[in-house]
Amino acid sequence: QVQLQESGPGLVKPSQTLSLTCTVSGGSISSGSYYWSWIRQPAGKGLEWIGRIYTSGSTNYNPSLKSRVTISVDTSKNQFSLKLSSVTAADTAVYYCARDGGYDSSGYYYVWYFDLWGRGTLVTVSS
């Protein structure tokens, strides 16, 4: 079955760039009509969608983070990545990657939902 796994540094200094990679295993990142998303969750708080990418390279970003976010995909490695620049303590969170999309129960309409998630990785921003 398809699985997702986040990887990257657990500690990033303020003003630097946070870089994470999500590796998709058990299936091709290019199969189906899925988008691939990044979502984060500060400790004890709710979920915030960061953005997503299609294997064509098409992206959508959360407007509140858009100026600092870049999501890219490497289909040859079955991976997609997140870069978040100019980080501050407010960016400290567990970062999840997730698969986004699927058909509804009728099988006719394509809708958006996060059906597969990585286990998450804690990134702390601190000097």
Added chain:
Amino acid sequence: DIQMTQSPSSLSASVGDRVTITCRASQSISSYLNWYQQKPGKAPKLLIYAASSLQSGVPSRFSGSGSGTDFTLTISSLQPEDFATYYCQQSYSTLLFTFGPGTKVDIK
């Protein structure tokens, strides 16, 4: 931006209870509403998509309803493994997916 609210923010219930959680969108989102369950230290798990469709492998005691701005997640008979935090999420606006603040269900 489409804002999502949930009520209650927390609730205490007993095994076997019927539990209802409400989610409201700041504008109509048709049926583009998903529900997730999250346990401490774990990633969220998809329960319901498109307002009322049960994700494969999810027990039938979970159900969802609603359309427009008002939605409900119901657990017909609460089980010990259901104590968790539940989030709704709108997928109507693909430019900005947003989640509700969560409802924590704990043991009475």
